[in-house]
Amino acid sequence: xxVLTQSPGTLSLSxxxxxxxxxxxxxxxxxxxxxxxxxxxxxxxxxxxxxxxxRATGIPDRFSGSGSGTDFSLTISRxxxxxxxxxxxxxxxxxxxxxxxTKVEIK
Amino acid sequence: xxxxxxxxxxxxxxGGSLGLSCAVSGFSVSSNYMSWVRQAPGKGLEWVAVIxxxxxxxxxxxxxxxxxxxxxNSKNTxxxxxxxxRAEDTAMYYCARVVVGAxxxxxxxxxxxxxxxxx
Numbered sequence: 140x141x142v143l144t145q146s147p148g149t150l151s152l153s154x155x156x157x158x159x160x161x162x163x164x165x166x167x168x169x170x171x172x173x174x175x176x177x178x179x180x181x182x183x184x185x186x187x188x189x190x191x192x193x194r195a196t197g198i199p200d201r202f203s204g205s206g207s208g209t210d211f212s213l214t215i216s217r218x219x220x221x222x223x224x225x226x227x228x229x230x231x232x233x234x235x236x237x238x239x240x241t242k243v244e245i246k
Numbered sequence: 247x248x249x250x251x252x253x254x255x256x257x258x259x260x261g262g263s264l265g266l267s268c269a270v271s272g273f274s275v276s277s278n279y280m281s282w283v284r285q286a287p288g289k290g291l292e293w294v295a296v297i298x299x300x301x302x303x304x305x306x307x308x309x310x311x312x313x314x315x316x317x318x319n320s321k322n323t324x325x326x327x328x329x330x331x332r333a334e335d336t337a338m339y340y341c342a343r344v345v346v347g348a349x350x351x352x353x354x355x356x357x358x359x360x361x362x363x364x365x
Contacts (some may be wrong), residue, residue, distance in 0.1 A: 174351035176291075183340055183355035184291065190349045227291055231350030233304065235281075235293040 141165055143228050143238035151246040158215040160241045162228035167208050172231040175204055175213045178240075179224045187226075188213065218243070248272030248354050250341050255359030260362075262331050268324040268341030268356055274350065276319040279344035282326045284337035292337075296344060309342065310333075331363045 152158055161174040162173070167227055169193040176184035186195040188204035199218040215222055223245050228238040254266040255340050266282075282294040295305045295315040303315050314327040338360050342352040 171348055172350050174349070176311050176352075183353070183357055184352070186351060189345070189351045191351075195353065206282075229291075229351065234296075235283075235344075235350065237291040237293070237353075239290045239357070 140234075140235055141168060141230055141232045143230055143236060145226075145228060145238035145241045147241060148155075148227070149242045149244060151206075151244050152218055153246045154218050154220055156218050158218055158222075158243055160212075160213040160226055160243075162206070162211040162238050163211070164209045164230060168211075168230045168232065170207050170211075173206070173211050174229045176227045176229065177222075177224045178227065215243075220245075229234065250343070250354055250356035252339065252341055252356040252359035255339065255361045257364060258331055259361045259365050260278075260331060260333060260363055263327070263329045264331065264361060266326040266339055266341075266359055266361070268326075268330065270322050270324065270341075270343075273343065273354075274319075275317050275322050275324055278313075279346050280317065280324045281342050281344050282313075282315060282324075283340045283342055283352065283355075284335075285340070285358075286334070286337045289337075294339070297324070328361070333363050334363060336363045337361060 145161045146161045173191040175188040178184045191238045208233045251269045281296040297315045302313045312330045316325045338358040340358045341356045343354040
């Protein structure tokens with residue numbers, strides 16, 4: 140099973156700042172099979188990025204994804220108040236696994 | 247408009263059983279891969295089970311032999327039968343559509359139904 144490790148666990152930033160979240164896989168992952176989700180308290184996860192770098196429908200262009208092999212990242216270019224949430228990466232190998240999440244909180 | 251609405255969660259004793267439902271509108275469950283994903287309180291996401299459009303089913307090792315995923319095409323509804331419940335099965339259970347092919351990800355999610363296993 141491919142294990143995804145996200146870092147940092149918590150990111151404390153101010154609105155307007157840039158956020159960079161990391162997702163490292165225990166073995167190589169096809170870029171096609173790497174996705175990112177946002178989850179706010181009391182809500183279901185929302186798809187942000189698929190195929191490592193493609194934005195889902197309706198996702199603002201301040202969200203971008205990159206990476207390949209074992210190292211992937213999600214960047215939020217300028218944090219808006221509604222972006223403070225928990226973010227999960229997800230991969231598909233034999234089955235689907237998720238990282239443990241990165242919380243982006245207001246500093 | 248796409249909607250997934252889960253029902254059936256509740257409080258159940260260890261060793262008990264529960265049946266979850268996910269009523270879908272806006273697309274056909276029979277033409278898509280559908281999954282259940284769970285989230286223990288304060289924890290991350292865990293894939294639980296999938297049913298392919300062709301009807302094949304697969305499970306995470308942690309639930310194999312205890313959980314059964316199924317669907318009713320006429321009702322456009324997905325199900326998860328959970329047996330021999332354990333405390334560690336306590337979680338919010340989400341149904342989700344799986345996009346497959348060139349990519350594999352979950353694009354539509356329900357709001358979840360909470361299962362609590364406690365005596």
